[in-house]
Amino acid sequence: MERFNTLExxxxxxxxxxxxxDVIYPGRFLSTVQxxxxxxxxxxxxxxxxxxxxxxxxxxxxxxYRQAGIxxxxxxxxxxxxREHAPWALFDFGIRCILSTGFADIFAGNCVGNxxxxxxxxxxxxxxxxxxxxxxxxxxxxxxxQVIERPCGEVVPFGVPAAIRKRLLxxxxxxxxxxxxSKRIDDHERQLTRTLPWx
Amino acid sequence: xxxxxxxxxxxxxHVLARHEDGTxxxxxxxxxxxxxxxxxxxxxxxxxxxxxxRPDRTLAVPDHNVPTTPDRLTRIENAAARTQLRALxxxxxxxxxxxxxxxxxxxxxxxxxxxxQGLTQPGMTIVCGDSHTATHGAFGAVAFxxxxxxxxxxxxTQTLAIKRPRSMRVLLEGERPWWISAKDLIMAIVGRVGTAxxxxxxxxxxxxxxxxxxxxxxxxxxxxxxxxxxxxGMIAPDETTFKYLQGRPLAPPPEHWDEAVSYWSSLHTDPxxxxxxxxxxxxxxxxxxxxWGTSPEQVLAIGDRVPDPETVTDxxxxxxxxxxxxxxxxxxxMSMSDVAIQHVFxxxxxxxxxxxxxxxxxxxxxxxxxxxVRALVVPGSGLVKRQxxxxxxxxxxxxxxxEWREAGCSMCVALxxxxxxxxxxxxxxxxxxFEGRQGPGSRTHLVSPAVAAAAACTGRLIDPRQxxxxxxx
Numbered sequence: 001m002e003r004f005n006t007l008e009x010x011x012x013x014x015x016x017x018x019x020x021x022d023v024i025y026p027g028r029f030l031s032t033v034q035x036x037x038x039x040x041x042x043x044x045x046x047x048x049x050x051x052x053x054x055x056x057x058x059x060x061x062x063x064x065y066r067q068a069g070i071x072x073x074x075x076x077x078x079x080x081x082x083r084e085h086a087p088w089a090l091f092d093f094g095i096r097c098i099l100s101t102g103f104a105d106i107f108a109g110n111c112v113g114n115x116x117x118x119x120x121x122x123x124x125x126x127x128x129x130x131x132x133x134x135x136x137x138x139x140x141x142x143x144x145x146q147v148i149e150r151p152c153g154e155v156v157p158f159g160v161p162a163a164i165r166k167r168l169l170x171x172x173x174x175x176x177x178x179x180x181x182s183k184r185i186d187d188h189e190r191q192l193t194r195t196l197p198w199x
Numbered sequence: 200x201x202x203x204x205x206x207x208x209x210x211x212x213h214v215l216a217r218h219e220d221g222t223x224x225x226x227x228x229x230x231x232x233x234x235x236x237x238x239x240x241x242x243x244x245x246x247x248x249x250x251x252x253r254p255d256r257t258l259a260v261p262d263h264n265v266p267t268t269p270d271r272l273t274r275i276e277n278a279a280a281r282t283q284l285r286a287l288x289x290x291x292x293x294x295x296x297x298x299x300x301x302x303x304x305x306x307x308x309x310x311x312x313x314x315x316q317g318l319t320q321p322g323m324t325i326v327c328g329d330s331h332t333a334t335h336g337a338f339g340a341v342a343f344x345x346x347x348x349x350x351x352x353x354x355x356t357q358t359l360a361i362k363r364p365r366s367m368r369v370l371l372e373g374e375r376p377w378w379i380s381a382k383d384l385i386m387a388i389v390g391r392v393g394t395a396x397x398x399x400x401x402x403x404x405x406x407x408x409x410x411x412x413x414x415x416x417x418x419x420x421x422x423x424x425x426x427x428x429x430x431x432g433m434i435a436p437d438e439t440t441f442k443y444l445q446g447r448p449l450a451p452p453p454e455h456w457d458e459a460v461s462y463w464s465s466l467h468t469d470p471x472x473x474x475x476x477x478x479x480x481x482x483x484x485x486x487x488x489x490x491w492g493t494s495p496e497q498v499l500a501i502g503d504r505v506p507d508p509e510t511v512t513d514x515x516x517x518x519x520x521x522x523x524x525x526x527x528x529x530x531x532x533m534s535m536s537d538v539a540i541q542h543v544f545x546x547x548x549x550x551x552x553x554x555x556x557x558x559x560x561x562x563x564x565x566x567x568x569x570x571x572v573r574a575l576v577v578p579g580s581g582l583v584k585r586q587x588x589x590x591x592x593x594x595x596x597x598x599x600x601x602e603w604r605e606a607g608c609s610m611c612v613a614l615x616x617x618x619x620x621x622x623x624x625x626x627x628x629x630x631x632x633f634e635g636r637q638g639p640g641s642r643t644h645l646v647s648p649a650v651a652a653a654a655a656c657t658g659r660l661i662d663p664r665q666x667x668x669x670x671x672x
Contacts, residue, residue: 017519018394018494022633027614031264031279033238033286035347045635050621074515076395076428079494080633082330083236084346102395105430106330109361110346123515161362163220174348175249178356181224184215185252185358188226198451198459199228199323 002115003171007141009069013133020080025089039092064136070097072133078107087114119158202469205435206401209341213324222360228323230353231309232259234287236328240351241290251294252357259298260309264614267604307580307606310334310548317447321436321463331548333424337417339436339466364401365475371406373483381416382647385423386488390498397429414443415554422549426495435467490632490645492523501662507531542625543574543655544610550628551579555648556587560595562652568600569658575602577609613638626654
């Protein structure tokens with residue numbers, strides 16, 4: 001997976017709560033065996049009209065936001081379906097960081113494995129960052145220092161669980177890490193055969 | 200030993216290691232696989248030269264993109280769906296994973312199939328690349344949905360590294376009125392907790408009203424726990440659970456049955472155990488529920504009126520409500536019973552079981568589908584379908600003008616031919632009313648099987664008691 005260390009990018013505003021993964025990546029595109037190249041399907045219902053033409057008023061279609069690397073959004077972003085196609089499409093579009101007052105659990109977990117940083121901040125801070133996003137300003141995100149620098153100079157500190165920070169900074173493969181515990185897994189399985197033989 | 204919750208007992212029995220970074224490495228007892236969230240995971244295994252550690256703890260079922268028409272064994276028009284189904288078949292064969300193919304009577308929605316086969320048991324950890332894996336918590340299992348990278352992780356290691364969720368108890372007080380289904384209960388709970396309210400938590404449902412639920416009703420409740428933002432729902436196993444499981448093909452065999460029941464009987468929350476959060480909810484005056492908006496928390500009693508966003512002070516919340524109203528084509532203050540629908544969908548992992556079909560059939564019997572309404576019954580599995588046919592329910596529905604289909608996810612998810620058109624409205628027994636969930640521009644009203652049946656008969660979102668009277672179901 002791609003590492004995340006620092007990022008300087010345009011922030012795009014999505015000022016709505018509960019944006020679900022069906023909105024991020026509609027179900028009718030789930031019949032794919034690919035995990036790359038899904039960017040054109042991101043927010044498909046919001047980005048395109050019934051004839052497949054771009055909706056010029058949708059934020060990511062506006063010239064200032066076409067290169068956006070950060071989203072600033074409302075609470076519970078990524079709720080609903082567990083489809084990892086949502087972070088795959090976000091990543092392919094170029095989104096590397098999402099700022100919100102809260103994320104849905106499965107979505108946030110899926111982002112980590114795909115090198116996308118989800119930052120949870122209190123409503124007042126999200127409101128200020130939303131103002132920056134509304135002006136299509138650049139934000140600097142530093143995961144090592146756990147701070148966001150606003151263009152006005154304000155530095156917004158944030159916290160990320162140690163496990164997530166480590167994985168994003170290192171880009172390490174989680175399966176390889178777990179396979180180091182193979183003996184522990186073998187032992188557990190042997191024990192199960194004795195204690196819960198029906199399992 | 201300190202007092203522990205049901206969740207703590209099951210979780211702790213599966214922890215293989217506590218990592219310094221705050222995650223637990225937990226063992227996964229059962230892994231359910233379907234065609235949509237797995238192909239990229241199997242590709243990952245191939246790329247890294249890894250095998251599936253425990254194919255015998257894995258079960259694969261195609262359900263999401265399969266058509267529900269009888270000709271589906273010979274004709275699947277969507278090329279991408281065909282490719283995906285073929286990929287599942289190849290992966291099953293290459294990695295030697297047990298499966299129920301499309302022509303197997305046991306095929307169906309993965310969360311209907313698992314419990315029906317006795318695969319789902321108390322005390323287990325169960326995962327699937329699908330958020331409605333929460334369903335299996337009805338048996339006192341820790342069961343939750345995962346993404347495709349985690350599917351690959353479980354295939355390769357039979358474990359997951361995951362932060363331990365916090366615990367929350369939802370205690371239902373009062374007696375459930377006879378006209379209130381399990382679906383109404385969970386919809387009301389989602390409305391109360393909010394769709395983000397359970398984030399980071401596992402919810403245990405408790406109280407006499409929960410104990411009185413059948414296993415199928417418990418599954419409906421746990422299924423939609425994800426709609427309250429919680430990772431999983433759980434209900435402590437009891438006699439109802441044991442009786443449901445006994446004799447099912449994958450349940451413990453007779454020589455281990457007593458031993459299993461004895462272990463399962465220890466899986467309850469000890470008196471005095473601590474929950475991180477508790478919510479008490481009196482259900483004695485509950486009315487049938489219906490969603491008006493594009494989030495499952497946007498729910499009302501069926502006789503109520505659509506809310507007015509302008510009464511909300513928080514700007515983000517107000518904008519969210521405005522968006523929902525505009526998408527749904529509703530105006531503040533209008534009565535839900537004035538809303539006309541064009542589609543009815545009875546099915547899904549939430550309400551595709553035999554009791555759901557019986558409940559709807561009781562309203563449908565002797566009535567007809569209203570003009571301009573298309574109504575589908577999609578049994579949750581081939582076995583549910585066979586049981587319904589044995590009871591003559593297929594005839595009840597077909598006589599009334601419903602379409603009687605093969606098992607699958609169908610109109611819940613719009614990635615198969617069963618869809619709702621742009622701007623059209625569906626009374627749906629599924630679990631999500633998101634924008635575009637049932638097709639681009641579709642408008643979904645989540646309801647119970649009985650309300651769905653009443654909607655089919657009248658073309659409106661009405662209280663089924665208006666048809667059946669107050670004393671007869």
